[in-house]
Amino acid sequence: MHKLTTLHPSNIVVQAEGNIVSDMDGEKVMLSVQKGKYYNLGEVGGDIWNAISKPATVAEIVSTIERAYEVKADICQQDVISFLQHLLDEELITLLNT
Amino acid sequence: MKKEYSRPSLEV
Numbered sequence: 001m002h003k004l005t006t007l008h009p010s011n012i013v014v015q016a017e018g019n020i021v022s023d024m025d026g027e028k029v030m031l032s033v034q035k036g037k038y039y040n041l042g043e044v045g046g047d048i049w050n051a052i053s054k055p056a057t058v059a060e061i062v063s064t065i066e067r068a069y070e071v072k073a074d075i076c077q078q079d080v081i082s083f084l085q086h087l088l089d090e091e092l093i094t095l096l097n098t
Numbered sequence: 099m100k101k102e103y104s105r106p107s108l109e110v
Contacts, residue, residue: 043104044104069102
């Protein structure tokens with residue numbers, strides 16, 4: 001489990017494999033067959049998910065969201081890290097460095 | 099044109 005791992009801007013993350021992803025009304029939804037769970041990532045979460053289709057640092061993901069949305073940098077970083085932490089806890093993303 | 103922001107959350 002990743003419960004004890006705290007993400008930092010320098011961490012590199014990427015989508016985990018084995019999930020079925022679809023777009024519904026502008027929101028990203030996902031089915032984890034392995035875990036038997038269904039997830040709604042929402043619009044911003046969907047953009048974060050798209051940003052990690054290839055390995056990217058947390059800082060790069062924050063920059064991507066910051067450029068696309070009306071949001072202050074410090075709030076964006078806090079929210080993106082919190083969201084990625086949730087994805088990591090659900091084992092939906094893989095941490096490539098620690 | 100930037101989009102309106104809402105805090106990302108993972109609904110499970």
